[in-house]
Amino acid sequence: MTRWLPRAYLVLVYLALYIPIGVLVVFSFNDGRTGYRWGGFTWRWYESLFSNDAMMQALWNSLWLAVSAATLSTLIGALTALALHRYRFRGKKALRGMLFVVMMSPEIVLAISLLSLFLLVGVQLGYFSLLLAHVTFCLPFVVITVMARLSGFDESLPEAARDLGASDFTMTRTVLLPVIMPALLAGWLLGFTLSLDDVVVSTFVSGPGYEILPLRIYSMVRVGLKPEVNALGTLLLVFSLLMLVLSQWILMRSKQ
């Protein structure tokens, strides 16, 4: 009994986690009008999704925002992690503390504080404000990912490289970069997903000139049950699964 009970429990919880997602995927191919009963297989929700210009525009906006936010936060985050790892400097504790606070603080608090700032400074709400906001909430996650990688890093390697006459630049490129590369990729992917999924912060800091997917989904979902949402959800699921598999693969490979 002691052996099967925990397993049964695990299975049960996984089922609870996956059934709603499964239902969503199955019903994205449902031809029934009511939305709840199976009425045959169809691709038409996907077709109507792809023929919806506003939706496609929002999708591209979202992808572009996620790519740029992830890139920028990986860049800044990686540099910060390096600095935190190698240097002693005043305010190091404060810096760590602040990143931790950003990570822990409720999204809604971050959202209103950024909105207040953008209004005060006169940043037009749109792509730029979204970018600043998204980089800010992605940053700590990248720092943590890279730091974790660096902490397991054999510090004698760069020393050896230097002893062998390598320049700083060469050392960084040939020793350090390969080591943190998987972490950079993992951090980038994490930032990408966080950005693509964010509703709370984006609700506050987006403008009409740059509509993004989560907000579009939000207004669709609030209107009612729409099969297009199922189709879109399925596409996003497949997409994130690919990203996740990719990131895990990178991490696994780097460990070997």
Added chain:
Amino acid sequence: MKKLAIAGLAAVTLAGCSDQQEEAQVLNLYNWSEYMPQEVLDRFEEEIGIQVVYTTYDSNEAMYARLKLLDDSSQYDLAVPSTYYVNKMRKEDLLMEIDHSQIEGFDNLDPELVDQSFDKDNAYSVPYLWGTTGLAIDSDAVEEGEVTGWADLWDQQYEGQVMLTNDMREVFHVGLRVLGYSGNSTDPEEIEEAYQKLTELMPSVRTFNSDAPRMPYLEGETDIGMIWNGEAFMGKEDMPSLEYIYPEEGVIVWLDSFVIPKNAANPEAAHKFISFVLQPEISALISEDIGYATPNLAARDLLPEEVASNRTSYPTAEDMENAEFQEDVGDEAMQIYNRYWEQLKTGR
């Protein structure tokens, strides 16, 4: 590496900027959700060559707050507030004057709906649609003759089946009317009384919805409650048992008008869009499609008989008995409403 960082930063942000600028002629239309057929937007783009970016809100309050927030960043070119907000926004200098020389077809509008006290000579607004907020029932679940007025919502037998619009003023309007007060009351005591009355209704209320008030009926979640006439009209196409009822205490009447925010980036396109909608053919198409009444008399002549004589969209004089028009109540009263509204929605 620092250089690299700066280069990267610059590249990313610059790319973003250029992305925004390359957009051609665009009209940013801020409108209620499901309040404009896609066909109209497509035709405008096709015929006039200006792309419409359509963003939505679900309450006047949200629209107003957003416009106020983005006041000087010229993000919206056109919005569609209800009368009482036109008044408020005009007073607060948030609107641009309409250049009537750029508007075609204004004469088509019903003389009874233009030049009203909230905006003399229509200096700041052009009527878009008008409509009513009344009762809806699912006649499969609720006896048809049984529901005649707002007060019937309080009936115990409908517990857990009632839907209200997610609109502070409308919900309080109902509470106030049931007590015999004006739906535009500014008297704190009357508002409180209405709040008390509404708390008695709350156990019956399943949901608030202003995104698409027909959906909870269609989805089988609610059987009785408030609805906008156009939503009732659209809902009936999918659900024949959805009936619209004019409550005996009087329906809520509103008129939504186009306004141009003061700092609109493209007022020219906004004027063009208004003229476009004022064409009888387009106005008729809109009314036919989403079921609200058009103030455009020339368009009304073009409507098919079954729409023009549809009592849901175009009420008779009898239906309009006791009807009350929504008016601006002022910021002070709004604060009182607001406070009770939040409490109402969170209370059990």
Added chain:
Amino acid sequence: MLRGLRQPFRTGVLVLVWTWLLALVLAPNLLVIGASFLTRDPGTFLSLPVTLENYRSLLDPLYLEVFLHSLYMGSVTTLVCLVIGYPFAWALSRVAKERQLLLIFLLIVPFWTNSLVRTYALKLLMATNGLINTGLMEMGLIDVPLRMLYTEGAVIVGLVYLLLPFMILPLYSVFDDLRRELLMASHDLGAGRFSTFIHVVVPLTLPGVLAGVMLVLLPAMGLFFVPDILGGSRNLLVGNVIKNQFLDARDWPFGAAAAIMLTLAMALLLFTHRLSQRRLGEEAEV
């Protein structure tokens, strides 16, 4: 310490990250704190007289009830997550190592899927004409559909569904660290199962529990879209109140004060977390 890249690099990086954090984290938060002491102004959002009024109105019975209700829903969510997550994390940590990786992977897949879409999927299941009701009725278990959507329960189910992985992951990591030997040692010393659990397992997993609580409770009070979709715009959370103050009612000072309460709650939780870790550290040394 690695000596290495020259000073300009170090200075550059530090300037960059500090500028970013000061401009986009510290400054805006100071703004919010400042705003919370100002007066609401219908015209411009804020106006001068400095006041404590906003904090006082938080204690107003009307709003207090809103907050307590939100706290209540957040707490129930956290509790449910803990009750489900604790045994789950334990069971997970006892699975063979190779399989653990796959299982954890499966746990974070939903986390990588759009949260709105997942919330919406729950609506498909819980609607009156939804799959659960249809299924139960076809099996003949019920005659009248259950009213699940637009209830307090629906909001809590939604929050648990979105936040469960955040409870499980920290718990799993403490269970993973919990060395078997420690348990065996305690067993050898004659402690019973129950006593082992109370005296060894619970204290050692406490930091994980606290971390989980922290990661669940605060977001649970801020995810305004869950009551919007599953609660029928009722059963509001603090997040809805803050959003409403900023985006509908335009009472920024009050919204700011509410946000600060939320931040203080976070600070309190962080502090408790730290404290528990420190105490645990001391005990370990003894």
